[in-house]
Structures are given as C-alpha cells and as structure tokens.
Amino acid sequence: MLHSQLEQFYDAHGDALFAFLLQLTRREADAADLVQEVFQKLVRRPGWMARWRNPRAALLRMGHNAFIDQLRRRTVRDRADETFLAENDLFVRNSADEIWLESVQAALGDLPPDQRAVVHLKIWESMTFRQIADALKISPNTAASRWRYAIDKLRQSLRHPV
Amino acid sequence: MKTEDLERQLRQLPPRQAPPALRQRVLAQQPTVSRTWWWNRPILAGIAAAWLLILFFHLDTPPTRDLASSHSPALTPHWLTHLALVQTWLASPSEEIFPAPFPTPKL
Numbered sequence: 001m002l003h004s005q006l007e008q009f010y011d012a013h014g015d016a017l018f019a020f021l022l023q024l025t026r027r028e029a030d031a032a033d034l035v036q037e038v039f040q041k042l043v044r045r046p047g048w049m050a051r052w053r054n055p056r057a058a059l060l061r062m063g064h065n066a067f068i069d070q071l072r073r074r075t076v077r078d079r080a081d082e083t084f085l086a087e088n089d090l091f092v093r094n095s096a097d098e099i100w101l102e103s104v105q106a107a108l109g110d111l112p113p114d115q116r117a118v119v120h121l122k123i124w125e126s127m128t129f130r131q132i133a134d135a136l137k138i139s140p141n142t143a144a145s146r147w148r149y150a151i152d153k154l155r156q157s158l159r160h161p162v
Numbered sequence: 163m164k165t166e167d168l169e170r171q172l173r174q175l176p177p178r179q180a181p182p183a184l185r186q187r188v189l190a191q192q193p194t195v196s197r198t199w200w201w202n203r204p205i206l207a208g209i210a211a212a213w214l215l216i217l218f219f220h221l222d223t224p225p226t227r228d229l230a231s232s233h234s235p236a237l238t239p240h241w242l243t244h245l246a247l248v249q250t251w252l253a254s255p256s257e258e259i260f261p262a263p264f265p266t267p268k269l
Binding site: 017036 | 175184187191
C-alpha cells in the first residue's frame with residue numbers, strides 16, 4: 001500500500017472510525033489507540049482494502065472487533081477503575097445547548113456498548129439495519145431489537161434527565 | 163417524544179473529529195511492501211522447501227531395492243522409481259520394509 005493511499009483512506013474514513021470508537025470506549029485515548037491499531041492492520045494487510053465493496057462499513061467492523069479485543073484484554077480491575085475516570089466529550093461542544101448535550105451524553109453512556117454501537121451506526125452513519133448487521137456480525141433482527149431497546153431507554157432518560 | 167423527533171435531534175449533534183495528532187501518528191507508520199502469500203507464511207514456506215530438498219536428494223540416489231525388475235534402473239525415470247517405492251511401502255506389510263528386531267515366534 002502506498003503512503004498516499006493510506007493518507008486518502010484516513011482522510012475519508014478516519015473521523016468516522018474515531019467517532020465510532022469514541023462512542024464505544026468513551027475515552028479519547030482508547031479510541032485513538034484503537035484507530036491506530038486498525039490502521040496498523042491495514043498497513044500489514046494491504047490486500048484487504050482492494051477487496052472491500054463498502055470500505056466504510058468494513059473499517060467500522062474492524063474497529064468494532066478491535067474494541068471487543070480490547071475489552072477481552074482488560075482485567076476486571078481495569079474495568080472497575082474506568083468507571084471513576086472522567087469521560088470525554090462525544091460531540092462538538094458548541095453545537096447545541098450544554099444541558100441537552102450533557103443529557104444525551106449521559107443517556108448514551110447508560111446504554112450497554114452493543115446498543116450504543118447500533119445507535120451510533122444508525123444515527124451518525126445513517127446505516128440500514130442490514131448494513132449494521134453486516135458491520136457488527138449480528139442478524140438484522142438483533143440490530144433492530146437493540147435499536148428499539150436503546151431508543152426506548154434514551155427516550156426515558158431524556159424525558160427525566162438526571 | 164417520538165422516535166423520529168429523537169432521531170432528528172440526535173442527528174443534529176455532530177460527533178467529534180479525530181485530533182490532528184492522531185492523523186500524524188497513524189500516517190507515521192511505514193507501509194510495507196506487498197508480499198506474496200508464501201512470504202507471509204514462513205513456516206509453510208520452510209516445510210515446502212524442506213520437502214523439495216528431501217525429494218531432490220532422495221530422487222537423486224539410485225534405488226536400493228529392485229522394485230521394477232523388468233526395467234533397467236538406468237532407463238527408469240527417477241520420479242517413477244520414487245512412486246514405485248511409495249507404492250511398495252503402501253502395499254507391503256510393515257515387516258518387509260521395517261523388519262522386526264526379533265523374529266516373531268510362529269504358532
């Protein structure tokens with residue numbers, strides 16, 4: 001793979017991958033590490049990109065796999081420590097009023113990562129349930145039900161913000 | 163709040179972009195030259211090379227057994243001799259190829 005190809009690929013999809021991983025990890029440093037890990041894999045296996053019909057979806061799938069691997073690597077103690085760490089902002093700060101933004105971030109944070117992933121892909125990547133299912137290696141029905149559960153919880157949380 | 167309204171409101175929140183330092187970090191990686199599949203699998207390549215070497219040296223040695231008595235060894239191609247040897251191994255009981263260290267008592 002040429003350096004310019006990698007550069008083009010990063011410019012086209014890097015932000016989307018970072019936003020998706022930030023949504024899953026809730027920590028900027030972790031999201032950045034995972035983005036680098038994904039691109040490292042791509043550099044080692046340059047043939048992968050040529051075979052992808054939908055590079056964005058494939059890249060997000062790799063990101064999701066990297067996130068699951070990271071979760072498995074972590075010990076129980078690490079996970080417990082994380083709950084005390086301050087979470088990073090998921091959205092651009094000055095885009096909405098602060099209270100609404102805080103409420104959405106908190107409500108998203110209460111969702112399990114599986115549901116958060118579906119919400120992110122549906123809302124910010126505008127994917128269909130079939131595409132989400134492909135990206136997360138789940139069935140379209142599972143994607144749809146995760147979406148339904150997540151939206152119900154979000155609606156509930158945003159109606160009564162903490 | 164309806165699902166559509168909630169969706170629309172969420173869509174209005176632009177996700178954060180990757181920090182510029184991350185771009186530099188990612189692009190600082192040196193892309194490797196594309197290799198063929200066997201280059202990426204050194205163990206497989208090693209086994210294949212060892213097998214070829216064994217085959218080469220084995221075929222180069224004259225046959226130790228008179229496998230094809232009707233043929234002169236000089237006229238028999240080496241690969242055919244090798245094949246015949248394998249066939250004999252498969253067909254014969256193991257004692258003929260690997261004689262037992264002690265004679266088995268006959269009942």
